[in-house]
Amino acid sequence: MNLSITTSVCSACALLLASCACAHPATPTPPATPAPASPAYSAVDFGHLIGIPGFSPTLLSNHFKLYQGYVNNVNLLLAQQRALLDAGQQASPAFAELKRRLGWEFNGMRLHELYFGNMGGKAPLSTNSPLYHAILREFGSFDNWKNDFMATGRMRGIGWVILYYDPAPGRLINMWINEHEANHPAGAVPLLVMDVFEHAFMTDYQLDRASYLDAFFKTINWPAVEQRLPPKP
């Protein structure tokens, strides 16, 4: 019996090969109708933050450039994925690696927007706000929540600290996020986002991470954070 495999297969075998994880030659299958073009992501201008206490213009300007890089790469990855799909190369390792990388670049973009978006404030969280009362219900006191949030920020490693709101039970959770894409609670809403990658503070604070955390806390834009809290259903 001849068991050799050729590139010429019947339609039934082609379906089997499409789901096969072995090294059979993949047959390109361009889509009958190419997907329409989508608008590119644009970087948000956070220039109004230049001059806030505790953050030098050099640090912030460099951080904005890093953020712009994530936006550029999200657009690049999406375009490259689309090109491979249009060419029928969706079974290629290149397509798979672009898919794997997109979560890192996309969250790098979005988390920086949330981070810069919750900076530049001048006043503490209002004790009359729904968020303040949600913190009291979850943690017993504002200081308890702050201790948990800041302790998470002092953890070794690089990543993010995010106060999340889980709408199902209406609970608040301070989460540690490895890099950009790991450990996000599905379905939860990011309320307060703090960057603890070294680029966020080393220009001004070198290894004094604790002082950076204090400077960040003093510049939290609490009204912006409160706006992210969904209304109760």
Ligand SMILES: [Fe+2]
């Ligand atoms: Fe950053």
